Amino acid sequence: MVDIRQEVLRYPASRITDVAKALSGDLRVRILEAIGSDQMSVTQLAQVLGVAQPTVSINIQILEQAGLIVTSQGSNREKLCSVSGRSILLELPEKPGDGLHKAEEIHMPIGMYSSCSVQPTCGMANKEGTLIGSTDDPRVFYMPDRIEAALLWFSGTGFVEYYFPNPMPPGVAIDELKLSAELCSEAPSFAMDCRSDITLFINGKTVGTWISPSDFGDRKGKLTSDRWRSGTEYGRMTEWSVTGNGGFVNGERLTDTTLATLGLQYNEPIIVRLEVSDSAVNQRGMNLFGSTFGDHPQDIVLSFVRYTTPSE
Incomplete structure (x- = not known):
């Protein structure tokens, strides 16, 4: 499998809260650990983690919205998940408003x-x-x-x-x-x-x-x-x-x-x-x-x- 991960994911100050929330859940960190450098389906993740599939899907969505994972559709129409990068870089805010969304x-x-x-x-x-x-x-x-x-x-x-x-x-x-x-x-x-x-x-x-x-x-x-x-x-x-x-x-x-x-x-x-x-x-x-x-x-x-x- 070709490794599509970036070396560094760079986040502006306005995305800090999104990333922090995505990483604040223990299950979401475990999902990242389970995927590692591989590609796993939602069903596989549910089996490995011992968690109900709907719960895994909800947490996958949070990680995807934060840009920490990417998903694609497999041959049997199941969602496949991969980690987006090897590390992240957060730019800290320098002035009022830098940490806010548009x-x-x-x-x-x-x-x-x-x-x-x-x-x-x-x-x-x-x-x-x-x-x-x-x-x-x-x-x-x-x-x-x-x-x-x-x-x-x-x-x-x-x-x-x-x-x-x-x-x-x-x-x-x-x-x-x-x-x-x-x-x-x-x-x-x-x-x-x-x-x-x-x-x-x-x-x-x-x-x-x-x-x-x-x-x-x-x-x-x-x-x-x-x-x-x-x-x-x-x-x-x-x-x-x-x-x-x-x-x-x-x-x-x-x-x-x-x-x-x-x-x-x-x-x-x-x-x-x-x-x-x-x-x-x-x-x-x-x-x-x-x-x-x-x-x-x-x-x-x-x-x-x-x-x-x-x-x-």
Whole structure:
């Protein structure tokens, strides 16, 4: 077999955390030991290490994402694994921001809001499709069990508000702030002709309004539990963004809100509010989906984007 390993794998400061996390697990180090200079399949690794094959596959993926192993497909369509290099070189950060990725992401579970205002129809369900508390009871939104929410909804007007930390150190500027979430309108059961104006506010500034066309229930959500029988099944992945040029919804510029007007401070929370306002033309509420409900396996994601990094 030809040895495809490099002598030295060089990692910039922004990849240190990825490599450190990949090497922090004892099983992942044992996988590297078992492969050595050879090539092994996932099945062979599971047998050698005495570990279940799904567990090996998950850890292989972590090592692959860090660039420490490479994989290929064998003749029987099984994944074959090889170590990428003989040694690694980590470049230590020299200035603030060197150790950050181009896009730093914070994933917020939908039940971890800091404030809300809701009215019936309203409620929450967990990933199994079981209701949390009673439906159409706004008190549910203040129960500790809300942290388990995989779907939350309210009708008419209202909001949910989240506090995000700012991961950027002092003196490190970003080029874009993005928020993505899966959402739709809210109607009893579901309604495909139900429009609702859902607006994102960041630190009190209007980023833009997305007009949801429906409360989607015409098919099963890709992630939605089979036990869920209450109508709403999935939403639309929607992205708001703020740059130096304004506020955007799904790539369309809608407001004059810029990064400078948000007043971002490294030691202050970033206040994110998803709202159907009293002044909205279409006041048909909101469904908000978590990572285990609907069509998309993600919670609310706030991304801090730099188009270039100091090492480039």
